[in-house]
Amino acid sequence: MTTRRRRDPEATRAAILDAAEDLFLAHGPSEVPTSRIAKLAGVTKSLIHHHFGSKEELWNEIKQRHFEQYFKVQKEMLNSDEGPLELLHRSIMAYFRFLQQDERSVSFMSWRFVEGDEPCLAEENELFEVGIQRILEGQEQGLIRRDLNPLSIIKAFLAMVLQWFQTKKLLCDMLGEETDIEAMEEKYLQDILTIFFDGVRERSSTEAAASEAAPAAGGAEA
Amino acid sequence: MTTRRRRDPEATRAAILDAAEDLFLAHGPSEVPTSRIAKLAGVTKSLIHHHFGSKEELWNEIKQRHFEQYFKVQKEMLNSDEGPLELLHRSIMAYFRFLQQDERSVSFMSWRFVEGDEPCLAEENELFEVGIQRILEGQEQGLIRRDLNPLSIIKAFLAMVLQWFQTKKLLCDMLGEETDIEAMEEKYLQDILTIFFDGVRERSSTEAAASEAAPAAGGAEA
DNA sequence: GCCTTAACTGGCCGGCCGGTCGATAAATTA
């Protein structure tokens, strides 16, 4: 870290970004006055305009900054050279851990859906392309059902992961305080892996034995 | 329909509710001034306060009104006395059609996640309870895997359905205008049914034959 | 036909909020 100077524009920028990210995600951008951001960041409101131009540009920069990290994680994931099934498995796990570790990511995702705007669609597009490619490989190798659209597969597992965290708070309210939400979360992760790879339908014992050979319930932990 | 009187409080209320629902869902509650709602509804701003008290109460009433319909549809679904697998199948289809037919429902769902508040958790809770019960029956009958938490099953399929519509607009932008999104949507529905019941993993021909007997891809249409 | 009730109107106000401006002082450069 650089030494603390009495004037430190970079630190100021960062302070504003951090404060705004907290408040925006907690209450929604339009509910948060810039004055409040300034107070939390320990600076004057004018500085926000000095460094970012407008409130909207500030919000955009926050989104961009956060999604950079998001895409970095996702890209790392897809560039490992494992087999398709293992890759899918690890990818789901990693996505789950990513959202689990930082509540902000979930809020960002939620806001994307109500705002509709997409600052970095291109990068996301790229991720989808790579993912689809990997699944096609798996289909050619006879590991993944050929009658499924690869895009459906990706969207299905993204959905199952994200929705857990989106509805987590609501679920807590529903179940009351005494429930062990952590255990339930792990169980949910295991379950969606099972559903995703093998479906909910009961299978005969010989079928079950066959699928045990593949990596359905691994022990890898983050 | 009652005859149009020069003063018709019910019609006025309804006009305000409809106008506000449109604008709120399109731009977000905080982006829409009450004056705009009034103009669209063909009344004065004061009438909004006269009938609803405040802007926030208006928004709450809109949410409540819409979710009533939502719960009605869902409840009808779960009260049919079919077998667990058939019920699950029909339930997924119906949920899909419900969101497909009215874009507003999707927007409402999205807003729930960013606002966090829940005006009618009790009713939702009830739906979950019934759903869980049905799945337990299926597990006892050996139709549904016993190692899965029923809640996970419900959440997984709700997720796969809702997320499609939440990301539909973004997907259109990603793919460009020329794509046949309708066909893709139907394919996605088929695919998540397949994934949900049988998983993405390729199965041997004997296994596949066994699962064909069960209702994986039905022809029922809305 | 009166009288109470309530739907409805136009106008207005108080506050808040995003953004600007001029001034100041700390960094940077020459």
Place this chain on the structure above:
DNA sequence: TAATTTATCGACCGGCCGGCCAGTTAAGGC
């Protein structure tokens, strides 16, 4: 060290928006 740049501040402005109020007119009970 002088000159330039720029980070920072406090004060302020113009507009908008939610809500209120005093008044008007229709509906409904008696």
